[in-house]
Amino acid sequence: MAAAVLVAVFAAGCTKDFDKINTDPTKINFGNIKASNMFEPIFFQTGARNQYYSWIWSNELVQVTAFTGGSTRQEHLYLVTDGNAQSAWDDYARRAADAHHMINLAIAQGDEFYHAVGLVMKCWQMAELVSIFGDIPYSEAFRYSEQRYPAFEPQEQVFGNVIRDLDSANVIFSRKPTSGYSSLDQMYNADTDKWRRFANSLKLRYLCRMSGTDDRYWDEIQAILDDAERFPVFRGNSDNAAVPFKGTDPYKSYWGEAETTKGVFQQHRLTQQLIKMTAELDSQGNAMYVDPRLVIWGVQTGGKWKGTVSGGNQVNRPSDDNGTSKPNFDILGAADLPGFLMEYSEILFIQAEGLLKGKLALPGKTVKGLYEEALSANMEKWAPYAAKLSKPFTVSKAEVGKYLSSALGSYDLAGTDGSLYDGKEEFLMSQKWLSLFWVGWETWHEWRRTEYPLLTIGEGTVYNDHELPTRFIYPSYTMSSNNANAVAALSRMGGANDMHLALDWSWKKLSGGHRRPYGAD
Secondary structure, eight states: OGGGGOOOOOTTOSSTTHHHHHHOGGGOOOOSOOHHHHHHHHHHHHHHHHHHHIIIIIHHHTTSEEEOSOSSOOGGGTOOOHHHHHHHHHHHHHHHHHHHHHHHHHHHHTOHHHHHHHHHHHHHHHHHHHHHHSSBOOTTTTOTTTOSSOOOBOHHHHHHHHHHHHHHHHHHHHTOOOOTTGGGOTTTTTOHHHHHHHHHHHHHHHHHHHTTTOTHHHHHHHHHHHOTTTSOOOOSGGGOEEEOOOSSTTSOOHHHHHOOOHHHHTTEEEBHHHHHHHEEEOTTSOEEEEOHHHHHHEEOSSSSOOOBOTTOOGGGHHHHHTTOOEEOHHHHTOTTOOEEEEOHHHHHHHHHHHHHTTOOOOTTOOHHHHHHHHHHHHHHHHHHHHTTSSSOOOOOHHHHHHHHTSTTTOTTTTTSTTSSOSSHHHHHHHHHHHHTTTSTTHHHHHHHHHOOSOOOOOTTOGGGTTOOOSSOOOOHHHHHHTHHHHHHHHHHHTSOSSTTOOOTTSHHHHHSSOSSOTTOO
C-alpha cells in the first residue's frame, strides 16, 4: 500500500521512529505517486479501525458490551494503559499525516477531487484525536521541517480548524471536479454530491459536539439547515458513509485482517444496560417484546435475553455471566460488514435535539416526527442483516411502528410511568446513543457530551477510581518529546494528565459533575 511508506510525525514524536527520522531525514522516501494512490489505504484503514475501536473501546467503556468471558482485557473496568493511549494517538496521527500528504500531492498535481477527499479524511482523523485526548496540534502538525515542536491548540480552535477545512472541501466539491480514478472510491464512486453531503454532515456532527459550550454553534447548525443549496447534508440512507469491505486485500475489514475467532469475539458479553434498553422482560426474564435490532446484534445463550454486569465486582462474575447473551459474531464479525462512519439518522437526531432544546427553528417539523424518522432510518440500515440470520425475519414498516409504540421506543410515553426514561431529553439522547451502535467511538463521545443514557458505574471499576474515563491520557512518549507544549495544554485544560480531566464540551466540564456518579442510585 502506498501509505505504508509514509511516516507521520505528530506532536514532535508520535512514533518511536522519531529520532531516526530526525537524524537522517533523507531516508523518508514518499515516492513518486499520485494523490489518488493515497486514498485506498487511508479510506479502508479508517473503516477497519473504526470497527476495532467500536468493539474494543467505545462499547466497553459505555456499557454496550463487557469483556467478562476472559481475563485478558479489562476495558469495562476502565483499565487504559499508556500503551493503549500511544496506540490510538499513533493510529490517528499516521492517517492524518497521510491525508495531509495526500492533500499536498493533490494540490501539486492539480487534482481537486482528491484534494477535497483528503481534507475530509484529514478532518476525520483530527476530530477523533481532539475528541479522545483534548487539546492537540493542528496548524503546526505534520510540518516537521518548519516546526519540530508543534503547539497544542485548544479544543475549540481545533474544531474550528476542522470546520474550516470541511468548508473548503464543500467549496471544492461544489465545483464538481472529476476523477480519472473513480473506481478507487468504492463508497461513493467519486460522486461529488455525495462527498459534499458527507463533508457537511460531519460539520453538523462537530458543531453539535461543541454546542453545549456556546449557542453560536447552534446558530451555525441553523445556517447549514437553512441553506441546503450551499450546505447540502445527508438526505437519506443512500448517502450513508460506510466503508465497503470485500474480504480481500486491500479491502479487508478489521475482522478480515485480524481473523478474530467467534470464541474470542464472544468473550465480550452484552450488558444489562443494553438489554434493558432493547428488551421488555417479565419478572422471570422472559421477553415480552424485543427491539428488532437486538436480534441482529446479539444471540441468546441461556434461552433468555440476559446482560452481564459491566464494571462489576469480579468475585461475582461467574454468577453475573451465567446465561448471558453475546454479540452476534455472524453479523458483527463478518469480514464484509461495512465500516460505519456516519449515517442519515444522526442528522435527524441533531435536528430533533436542537428543536427540543429550543435552539433551532425548523418550520413544519416536530421533535417526535424527527425522532421517528431517525429511528426508522436506523432500523432500515440494519434491516438487510435480519435476512442473514439463521432465523431470518423482515424489519417491516409495521415492525418499526410496533417499536415506536412500545415502552422501549415511544416518544409519547417518555417521562411517564410507562417508560424507562424520566423525560424527553433523556429519551431522545438515549435513542441516539443506541442508533450509534458499531459506529466507532461515537457512543463514548455522545455519552460524555450528554451523559445519557444514565449508566450505573460498577464497583469493580477501580482502575480509574470509579469514574468512566473522560479522555485518554497523552502518551508518555509525547509528554517527554514535546513536554513544554503538552504541559501547557494540560494547564490550559485545568488538570493533570489523567482520565479524570474533562474535555471542554463534556457534560462533566459544563455542569461541574456527573448525572449519576459512582454510588448514586
